[in-house]
Amino acid sequence: MAMSLFGKKPPEKGNSSPTSGARRANKDEITTTMDLTNLGDMGRALQAAAGKIQVSEGSHEEHAAVEEAAILYANASDDGACAVLEAAIDGAIGKASEELWLMLFDLYRLTGQKASFDARSEAFTQTFEISPPIWDETAPAPAVERKQSSAPAVNLSGTLSGNARPQFEQLARIGQKMGKLRIELTRLKGIDETGCALLNETLAALKRAKVEVVLFGAPHALTLIEPKLKVGEKTDQPYWMLALSLIQQTADADRFDQVALDYAITFEESPPSYEPPPVVAPEELAEVAAAEPEPEADVDRxxxxxxxxxxxxxxxxxxxxxxxxxxxxxxxxxxxxxxxxxxxxxxxxxxxxxxxxxxxxxxxxxxxxxxxxxxxxxxxxxxxxxxxxxxxxx
Structure with missing residues (x-):
């Protein structure tokens, strides 16, 4: 499915436009990079949504600021999100959209920055010639920020194929913004050749961007592709490349050297060099589960x-x-x-x-x-x- 999940607005009623390159996802294929457990329903849902995508108005820089601030705030980096929005508004010289301003005002309220809220109110009035938002005295107290945000986690399941390219492009963008990424492979049922090539390409892009990547379930994924590794047969090269990446994640240097030698014999070219996997502190990967308030009973929403x-x-x-x-x-x-x-x-x-x-x-x-x-x-x-x-x- 040819779609980007960044910087779009909801389609207006009765005004949808088809997206070029949209295609049906097979039932067992990965159609997104976000913890999928029911790929049949997901594939149909994304297919239905694909034809409704519209490109929102505004500059690329503004879209990037909205995207970056939203992700930073989601990962409890309030100061970082605030800096991005303030820079985008100040750099626009009075031309920043109302959306950026409202995001900043809401962020001030959510983090208890009333002085900053008041200081920006006059500039908002001059820009839009309307009264500024009102400070909500009932706004909840600022949330306590975690010392370390957890690495964004992506769970892959089903059969990984080349149809997941748009979502893997998104995955690379998120990893580059956050500087670290966790990809879980334990739910995979299969990986075809195009899926291998796609994952290899994504890992290479993340490596060039110096993103810290941890592959959980690497031994499991390795068992899925090992039957394709046939010494002396110059076929299925993407499987070999992925196998070397997976073995690196297990920190088994001896096994890596053996598979690398087999690769060199088979394809008559030098294999990638062994690099130890990143050492990641457990607390950086732990997902902190906050207590969730019980929903009100007997309400419509x-x-x-x-x-x-x-x-x-x-x-x-x-x-x-x-x-x-x-x-x-x-x-x-x-x-x-x-x-x-x-x-x-x-x-x-x-x-x-x-x-x-x-x-x-x-x-x-x-x-x-x-x-x-x-x-x-x-x-x-x-x-x-x-x-x-x-x-x-x-």
Missing amino acids: FAMTGVVSGNQPEALRQLAVYASQRTRVEVDCTQLKRLEFVSAGALFNQIAQLQGQGKQTLLFRPNAMVAALLRVMGIDQVAEIERRKAETGK
């Missing part, structure tokens, strides 16, 4: 509140129960302070599965920082997002 974190947050389990008895799933995000990057991937997966079951999902009025992340992650392609109206002092 499911309430998602506070900070949602981890790759299987309790809030999403509760959402699944709520959604099981409804054809239209409405999620109240008004009190959702932060949706972490890993949780956003899990949310994408869950909503796409609901869409594949014929269910519609509405995410009701998330704050501007969360709303930007939802668009960055492509969640706006599988769910309707009702944006907050700017709360001004008119």
Whole structure:
């Protein structure tokens, strides 16, 4: 499926345009890089969304600022997100979009920066000739920032093929922004030759960008491709290259040397050199599970509140129960302070599965920082997002 999950806005009603290169994903193929567990539903959901993609207005620089700030905030880097938005607005010389301003105002509120909020209000009024947003005295207290954010995690499952290229391009972009990445391979059922080539290409790009990559489940993935490694037969070279990468991740230098020698004999060319895998502190890869408040009972909308974190947050389990008895799933995000990057991937997966079951999902009025992340992650392609109206002092 030829689609990018960055910098788009939800399609307007009755105004959809086909996306070139869209194609049907096979049931067992990887169609995204975000923790997929039901690839049949996911493939259908993404296929349905592909024809509705539109390119949002605005400069490339502004799209990049929105994307970067949303990801930084999702990974608890509040200062980094604030710096990106302030630089984008100041660098635009009065031409920055209202979206950037509203993201910055919401970030000030979420982090308790009232002095900065007030200082920017006058400039907002001069730029847009309307009253600035109102400081919300009931805004929740700033969240305690983790000393280290967890590495973005990607779970691959099903059969990896070349159809996953758009999602792997996204994967490379995320890795380059975060500087580290975890790719879990334990759920893979198979890897075809185009999938091998794609993964090799992605790993090479991440290496050039000096991104720290950890492949979990490398021994399992190796068992899937070992039958293709036939010494003396000049075929299936992508399998050999991937095998060498996987063996490096196991830190088995002796085995690497043997396979490298077999590679040299088979293809009559020098194999890659052995490089020890990165040493990653366990706490940097741990997914911190924050306590999720229980949703209110007997309400029309499911309430998602506070900070949602981890790759299987309790809030999403509760959402699944709520959604099981409804054809239209409405999620109240008004009190959702932060949706972490890993949780956003899990949310994408869950909503796409609901869409594949014929269910519609509405995410009701998330704050501007969360709303930007939802668009960055492509969640706006599988769910309707009702944006907050700017709360001004008119």
